[in-house]
Amino acid sequence: MRTRQILCPTDFSDTASHALGYAIEMANLYQVNIRLLHVMSKPYGEHNYGIVVESSQELETQLKAYSNEKLAALVKEIEPKLNKTLQVKTAIRSGDTFAQILEDSVENDVGMIVIASHGHTGLSHMLNPNVSEALANKAKCPVLVVK
Amino acid sequence: MRTRQILCPTDFSDTASHALGYAIEMANLYQVNIRLLHVMSKPYGEHNYGIVVESSQELETQLKAYSNEKLAALVKEIEPKLNKTLQVKTAIRSGDTFAQILEDSVENDVGMIVIASHGHTGLSHMLNPNVSEALANKAKCPVLVVK
Numbered sequence: 001m002r003t004r005q006i007l008c009p010t011d012f013s014d015t016a017s018h019a020l021g022y023a024i025e026m027a028n029l030y031q032v033n034i035r036l037l038h039v040m041s042k043p044y045g046e047h048n049y050g051i052v053v054e055s056s057q058e059l060e061t062q063l064k065a066y067s068n069e070k071l072a073a074l075v076k077e078i079e080p081k082l083n084k085t086l087q088v089k090t091a092i093r094s095g096d097t098f099a100q101i102l103e104d105s106v107e108n109d110v111g112m113i114v115i116a117s118h119g120h121t122g123l124s125h126m127l128n129p130n131v132s133e134a135l136a137n138k139a140k141c142p143v144l145v146v147k
Numbered sequence: 148m149r150t151r152q153i154l155c156p157t158d159f160s161d162t163a164s165h166a167l168g169y170a171i172e173m174a175n176l177y178q179v180n181i182r183l184l185h186v187m188s189k190p191y192g193e194h195n196y197g198i199v200v201e202s203s204q205e206l207e208t209q210l211k212a213y214s215n216e217k218l219a220a221l222v223k224e225i226e227p228k229l230n231k232t233l234q235v236k237t238a239i240r241s242g243d244t245f246a247q248i249l250e251d252s253v254e255n256d257v258g259m260i261v262i263a264s265h266g267h268t269g270l271s272h273m274l275n276p277n278v279s280e281a282l283a284n285k286a287k288c289p290v291l292v293v294k
Binding site: 129132136139140145146 | 169172176264276279280281283284286287288289290291292293294
């Protein structure tokens, strides 16, 4: 764990942002970087991001721009709370949320995952008890599930 | 979280002891006490504790003595690693592991549960992916699942 970054998946919900608080504390404790990950899960839909578009390609482009903007805002929020030597990196993936988070944690040799137990309410949400439960079970590293 | 003790369930296995390392780090970080819990799960059996007895009452008495001894040994191990103002408390419960841990966390206003994702291998084990998964889902506080 000691020298490996902390992965914090976010769907930009309040619960995810609460989990981020713990991720910052863990990063400062272990002196490691934070890897902030957003998974754009298919099927995309208006209910997801409130974007109206004409083609699925245009939608993906717009979603990426939206996600990048949100991630950049989070980075600005996090940086002042992190010890000075530490960094926040961001990543966007698309596909099945659970599979993408797991894959990202392996590919990037993550030391701990800090994740909200649920995210957005309503029709669609990226983070939910199934995702965090499954991660707690299947991930190779410790998983902190935050309420 | 800040002023509430950390619950660490243990079945005295190596993985549980690895989780304990994280519990100590969390206790020191948040400046809170550790509550070390062992659940004696029924049905008791020889494969569980290696004790041969004549009545179930005698078994329960012996199991409690065995558990108390093991817990006391763990306390001795933990204390030197904890900040000086902090304490380790111990508790023994019996019954269904998941239900007992959950109940204990509520009754004692626990701020975080630190638990191994699996414990003993073989016929019986107190800690297993189902218990830690279910806790990550159902507990009211953050749950750190350690591999």
